[in-house]
Amino acid sequence: MAKKKIRLSDIIKCFSLHIECGQGLLDREVEGGYVSDLLSDVMAHSKMGDVWITLQGHPNIVAVARLKEIAGIILINGRKPEEETIKKAEAEGVPILSSDLPAFELVGKLYEMGVSGKR
Amino acid sequence: MLMVLGHHLRTKNEWDRVMRSEILFQQKFKIHGGDFVNAGESSIKIRNILKEIGIDTDIIRRIAIAAYEAEMNVVMFAQHGTMHLLVYSNKILLKVADEGQGIENIELAMQPGFSTATEEMREMGFGAGMGLPNIKKNADVLNITSTVGKGTRLEININLNSKND
Incomplete structure (x- = not known):
């Protein structure tokens, strides 16, 4: 059975995420997910097309997402990206979303939806 | 090693090029210590260059990780530094040099x-x-x-014909 494609826009709609930047990039397909607040860990273990769930909102998350070709970043617990982060993300083409949910809740919902950490 | 390599080479020209390991492309990037806002930009540039040259995706992934970590180390522990990308016909070399606090015990620093x-x-x-x-x-x-x-000086060497992981 072919797996149904999940896009950033589907996730935004389902879990009422806030769009912080990258409005034009939300039809991107999400191929999997990774959760971590340690940047080296994300560099080492995330995969291309992942959605990255983190509480870090500083500008360096954009470099990590760009280098690993992450589909999009979701900040949790109502955290917001810094102004400089949004500027960089717009320039580099990295969508940033945010959720009021804690990481555990959001990841659980994403997993239920069919976004998996294993590929 | 060279015998294995030679097996895949069709012409004497190709063989000579590998033997001389000539530099096909090089560029130097400046890294500013303490600049956490722009940290990672040199690594992104390097990744974009390698993508443009048409380097294998898995090699690019490995270089992107190595370049990012090396760049962040300069940002965190040095006043300034340079990252020098050298693309050879058979390998990619990243030379990172900084003026900074240095590493007291390299063996210890290598421990995860x-x-x-x-x-x-x-x-x-x-x-x-x-x-x-x-x-x-x-x-x-x-x-x-x-x-x-x-x-500190790092020399990171990634062979273009190697598989890792």
């Missing part, structure tokens, strides 16, 4: 989890003690020389 990062850096998600181990894991050869109080 060991870090001298400040509390502030750790809160930002840096300083997990994974930097040098990540570089080592993705490099075919890693050379580190360092003088405490002066600075």
Whole structure:
């Protein structure tokens, strides 16, 4: 059975995420997910097309997402990206979303939806 | 090694080029210590260059990880530094040199989890003690020389015909 494609826009709609930047990039397909607040860990273990769930909102998350070709970043617990982060993300083409949910809740919902950490 | 390589080479020209290992492309990038806002930009540029040249995706992934970790180390532990990308016909070399605090015990610094990062850096998600181990894991050869109080030099070598992981 072919797996149904999940896009950033589907996730935004389902879990009422806030769009912080990258409005034009939300039809991107999400191929999997990774959760971590340690940047080296994300560099080492995330995969291309992942959605990255983190509480870090500083500008360096954009470099990590760009280098690993992450589909999009979701900040949790109502955290917001810094102004400089949004500027960089717009320039580099990295969508940033945010959720009021804690990481555990959001990841659980994403997993239920069919976004998996294993590929 | 050379015999194996030679097997895949069709012309004498190709063979000569590998033997001479000529530089096909090179570029130097400046890294500013303490600049956490622009940290990672040199690595992104390097990744874009390699993508344009048409380097294999898995090699690019490995170089991106090594370059990022090396760049962050300069940002965190040095005043300034340079990252020099050299593309040869058979390998990619990243030379990173900084003027900074240096590494007291390289063997200890190579141990996963060991870090001298400040509390502030750790809160930002840096300083997990994974930097040098990540570089080592993705490099075919890693050379580190360092003088405490002066600075550190890394030579990261990734072969273009190698498989890693």
